[in-house]
Amino acid sequence: MPFSLSKEYDVVVCGAGPAGLMAAYTLGKLTSGSRKVLLLDKKEPWKEPIFCAEAVSRDRLSALWPVDPSFVRGPLSGIYFTSPKRYRAEFYSKDCGLILDRARFHHAIADGCVNAGVECHYDVLIKKLERSGSGWQLTVDVGGNLETVSARTVIDATGPGCKLTRDIECLQGIESGNADLEPAIFAVAEGIEHSREHIELFFGSEFESGYGWIFPRDGVEVNIGFVLGKNVKSKVSLRQKLMDFVAHDYPQAKVKAVYGGMIACTGPQSKPFAKNGLFKAGDAASCVNPISRSGIVESLLCGKIVAESVSEWLKESTDEGRALVESLVQPRWMQSLGKSHVQLARAKDAFNSIRDSQFDRAARHLSKLPREKQTLFRIFFNVLWACPSLIWKMRSFLH
Ligand SMILES: Cc1cc2nc3c(=O)[nH]c(=O)nc-3n(C[C@H](O)[C@H](O)[C@H](O)COP(=O)(O)OP(=O)(O)OC[C@H]3O[C@@H](n4cnc5c(N)ncnc54)[C@H](O)[C@@H]3O)c2cc1C
Structure with a gap:
């Protein structure tokens, strides 16, 4: 008009x-x-x-804007932390956050x-x-x-x-x-079996200085993608890297669209x-x-x-x-x-220095514990245990 x-x-x-x-x-x-x-x-x-995976903390959001079901795709009750060899630790909490319809x-x-x-x-x-x-x-x-x-x-x-x-x-x-502008890319894809109430985060050198992810959308589609550190040089294009990740882990997936953006970190x-x-x-x-x-x-x-x-x-x-x-x-x-x-x-920086073998060791150990014992506290200390040099590197954070 x-x-x-x-x-x-x-x-x-x-x-x-x-x-x-x-x-x-x-x-x-x-x-x-x-x-x-x-x-x-x-x-x-x-x-x-909208170039986003749409996850938010419910508490933080509701302190700023009343949460209404009309703009919520669904609640989150867990996070899978997945290591390079795909060992999975599961953090469970009844109220982990929300996936918005932004x-x-x-x-x-x-x-x-x-x-x-x-x-x-x-x-x-x-x-x-x-x-x-x-x-x-x-x-x-x-x-x-x-x-x-x-x-x-x-x-x-x-x-x-x-x-x-x-x-x-x-x-x-x-x-x-x-x-620090960090590159992020994701695909909206179908055919990836994934819990509607979990997000999954992938760590290790495959996603250098960043992480990979799967965020649920509507129970049929998921948002699968990754962010890399700002100085990381990928041998292939980000799009190709995403396609390789999807094809390797989810060969049955059907990618519907791919989007990219920058994150100001x-x-x-x-x-x-x-x-x-x-x-x-x-x-x-x-x-x-x-x-x-x-x-x-x-x-x-x-x-x-x-x-x-x-x-x-x-x-x-x-x-x-x-x-x-x-x-x-x-x-x-x-x-x-x-x-x-x-x-x-x-x-x-300390987090980015964790090696693949250390992520694998921590995640494998955690994955053997019953879910109720996989608290954030235990996940944090298992990573420290697998990677003792972190304690020194993270001293300014721990103080
Ligand atoms: C791939 C990806 C996934 C993400 N996932 C999450 C997530 O799961 N959870 C989370 O909390 N955050 C996530 N983020 C980060 C989040 O999206 C941003 O931090 C957030 O959108 C920033 O909000 P903003 O209002 O500052 O800027 P933006 O959302 O970028 O809004 C800026 C607006 O300015 C407008 N604009 C720009 N230039 C002009 C111009 N010259 N004239 C007119 N209009 C203009 C644009 O059109 C845009 O609408 C993600 C980011 C990316 C890239």
Whole structure:
């Protein structure tokens, strides 16, 4: 439907992934229509495919957004940890998390944005962002026509890579969101027998500095894929590597589609998240868990923190007051989740140094225990037992 944008907004939120949707929704709620908030994306947030395995912690999600069966594919009650020789340890817990239908989940938050008074457009490509006076100017492509829009403040929630903001002079020194981009690829496949309530994680040199996975979808299809470390050089293309993995382990599988993406991992998160009225949220601020590579709940949380800060920023009447609000965003993130990410990032190198034989030894031992004895604690200590040098390497994490 044709529409035209206003020329001026208080806040423009760029990107309607979990971070941007949550930021826009929170701002709409906090400002109750007293501020003009615009949410832009180049595509509808519920448009498939969404490059994701869609697993979240139920507790963490429900602390941010009410969990509704309409956007849940199913509950998780276990994780298989699978070693290179395919020995399997099983961690069982009645409530391990959820597999979302992210398209529907995004739709639910997008509806929340509209109800909270946010102006939303999902067919607008943001071409350029530049400083203009004390605010920002955006050049956007609306159905082939270029328009300009100005904003007092902008939230960059455009995901990993940060093309929009990375070369802007007055933003140098803030969190870049492209510190460690790790390649991930997955296939939606049928014909792989897999428990609907388990995720399966594959470790070892086959998935160097990363891991392979199977995540259930609807009981018929699964999401099978892997992420590799950022510096790993694969001898074959990622697609070929995925096909080889599927053909080797599940020769009867039928691959329906293959998708790839980048995961913004392990930014040091020591740099500010905001400067000169520009705030970063979600993957654009490197908020992904460095080991699990989960980023959905992390982006929602970061989007909320950023929106609360922007709401305070708008109330400030001096440059000093606004600069203070900007400087407090990163500490707020660190307080809520960032500190644990820094610890995990330190443990990541040690984890990546575990050899195949050590994974096999630990998983084989665990697989012989009854399921109720395969607690996370025991899994952790069996890996340490199989790989004693880890204790030394992980000393900073264990403290
Ligand atoms: C293969 C894969 C599997 C994953 N599996 C999981 C998982 O199981 N669990 C989990 O928690 N996390 C997972 N993640 C990570 C998770 O998907 C991300 O961390 C999360 O989506 C980040 O949210 P975001 O809002 O910051 O960015 P995004 O979700 O990337 O959203 C950014 C939005 O910005 C828009 N945009 C970008 N540039 C422009 C522009 N110039 N103009 C207009 N719009 C623009 C994009 O269209 C997009 O909608 C996975 C990631 C990958 C790649």
